[in-house]
Amino acid sequence: MMAMIRALIIEDEQPSREAIKLLGNWEKYGIAEIDEAENGREGLRLVAARRPDLLLVDMKMPEMDGVEFLRRVSAEHPECVCIVISGYDDFEYARTAILSGAIDYLLKPINRHDLNEALAKAAALIGRRKREAGERIDQGIALNLSLPKLKETVFLRLVEDAGGVTPTHLSVIGADKPAEYQVAVFCLLNMTQVRREKFKGDTELFRFAVANLLNELELDGVNCFSFANPKSAREFILVLTLDPARPHGLRPDIEGLLKEGLDRLEKWLHLVASGGVGRPVQSHTQIRDSYLAARDLAWSANLAETAHRPIWAASAAEQGSPPPLIGRMPLIRHGLEEGNAAYAAAVVSDYVAEIRKAGRLSLAAADRLLDDFATLLHELALDLGVPNGWQPDMRSAGHDPDMPYDLTSLKQFESAMQDLLADFADYVRRTVKSAARFHVSDIKAYIDQHYNESIRIHTFTEKYYLSREYLMKQFKQAYGMGIYEYVQKVRMEKAAELLRDPELKIQDVSDLVGFKDKNYFSKAFKNHFGLSPTEYRSKEQNATFLP
Incomplete structure (x- = not known):
């Protein structure tokens, strides 16, 4: 088929x-x-x-x-x-x-x-x-692989509705008899920290401990089997098999059992989690339906309300949409181009403050916003001339790139956003600097050649991706004056040279050294030399004719 x-x-x-x-x-x-x-x-x-x-x-x-x-x-x-x-x-x-x-x-x-x-x-x-997936399950049976691993493989195929599951597979794991199923989903909100601190970064040992703890949940007439979702690092799936032989009309307290699971995760592993359970289904072919409902509930956990506590989602809260992130990118770019990382960070803080005011940010939306932010920063890096764009490397911030961000609260969400921004700014600064290595003499040489043009500090901050304050400090240390002072000095010296030519009018000289207003040029010239352009020209001409 x-x-x-x-x-x-x-x-x-x-x-x-x-x-x-x-x-x-x-x-x-x-x-x-x-x-x-x-x-x-x-x-x-x-x-x-x-x-x-x-x-x-x-x-x-x-x-x-x-x-x-x-x-x-x-x-x-x-x-x-x-x-x-x-x-x-x-x-x-x-x-x-x-x-x-x-x-x-x-x-x-x-x-x-x-x-x-x-x-x-x-x-x-x-x-x-x-x-081939079905054949791999058959091979596992033939090779007598561990039953839990086979059970995980089969249930995962059912959850994904991926096909390849045969009656033989169901028989081996004991799922071939009539039964009722329910699926719960647990989203681990601080798994990166717990994995690092309690399990020394050993992912397999961490997952084994979580699965083992959930598998030990006990309730009459209910069998529990849990496993990590390989397609979603934050998710653990718990398949509940309900004994059809229980007294008619008697429903086990599934929600109470699963809340106990949340409490156990926090008590024994210090894991903060959100959880949800799907509706009961009458056949293994409907397991995916129960999973999808459970997943939606677990991922609807509101980070504005978790405050580092486990949260059980009995019903999906009204989601709403967080404010669009893309509209903040021009402001972030402006801050970074001006060498003002604090301004860019303040834009991020203001964005999170707007979310906090609304009082709602689901776990799903938070994960999605972090992915979107990374994508937008990657596109900005390309726009700034970084050849291969940017990919987050959060190891310097203590984050494992193979694990999801810890998100137990809005505060942690903001920290993750700020870590992404800081990593991006540092990478782009280093990359652009390596492509255009900064030497303060380059600024002087530029001014010497372009003194008659409009010169702005951001011309250099954008080129070298350094802050305004740093550039001005470096220039003053090297040449004893600020950048604008040096621009004025070069213009005045060039103007004095041009005034020695009697064929040039004062207006011509003003234009040639970059002044658009003759009166302003005259004031600047007198301020520099103590003489007006006309007085300076007369003095120079008289000196020329002296015997």
């Missing part, structure tokens, strides 16, 4: 999305579900939420283009098969598609034959991968 395939079309133009849906022979290739996204950011969120097998990606989109989207997907969801779509026959786009592992590259306007040929190729690859 052909495995069911989920597809996601990421294209900003609705007519193009409709054309793709009309031209594709979706049923023929086993593609049963088709979702849509208008841009790369929305696409990333749907990839995480819906777990599609196949992505059809346009390269030119607002907010996040196809290039950045493919980079993120290949790193975070390498299992996805991609077909790239573009209205431009551009080698760079084709090269990006190849490097990201895209299975095909289609040019607009898309024709039916090319699209279906690509869909056939993608469906064949996805089907082969799903069959």
